[in-house]
Amino acid sequence: MNPAQQPATVAKPDLTSIVAEVLGDLAFMVTDDAPEELPAGTVWLQAEVRYTGPIVGALRCWCTRGLATRLAANLLGIEPESGEAQVGAEDAAREFMNVLCGQAVTKWHGTESVFTLSIPSVHECLEPPRPEQIRADSCCRLSVEGEPLLCTYQREP
DSSP states (O other): OOGGGSOOOOOOOOHHHHHHHHHHHHHOOOEEEOOSSOOSSSOEEEEEEEEESSSEEEEEEEEEHHHHHHHHHHHHTSOTTSHHHHHTHHHHHHHHHHHHHHHHHHHHHOSSSOOEEOOOEEEEESSOOOGGGOOOSEEEEEEETTEEEEEEEEEEO
16 A cells, blocks of 8 residues: 555544533533642542553543532533532532543544443542642643633553
8 A cells, every 4th residue: 555545644632622522512611721720728529430441541630619510500401509509519520520531532542442431430639639649641721610620641551
């Protein structure tokens, strides 16, 4: 086969563009550049989902409870101040992680191989992640409706 007949290599999207796309499509949320510093003194949620298959990896995200509450409100079509949105914050973070991981796996590894996703886990943190805590092959920091969001991807051996 001569070089002119070889299919062009398609660049894989970076984590930032996948996160922005998922937030826009799933919850009609718009991302912006990351804030300079992650605010201390607020309640944070850390979410994680792992996948296995020909390639093994993990996605982790940290967001404020306020962002997770807004995400829940957008998913449910209710006001962020409602009790239902506040109660649904952790479930909304799980749903976001599930969709994000599915999109990332498909965009990075194609649709031919079979991958198994873990059930997304979410737990509360009293502070944002410190830079030395972040082990990642890819990392993105965004602002979503004024709230910080940090996501990392780590390919496992």
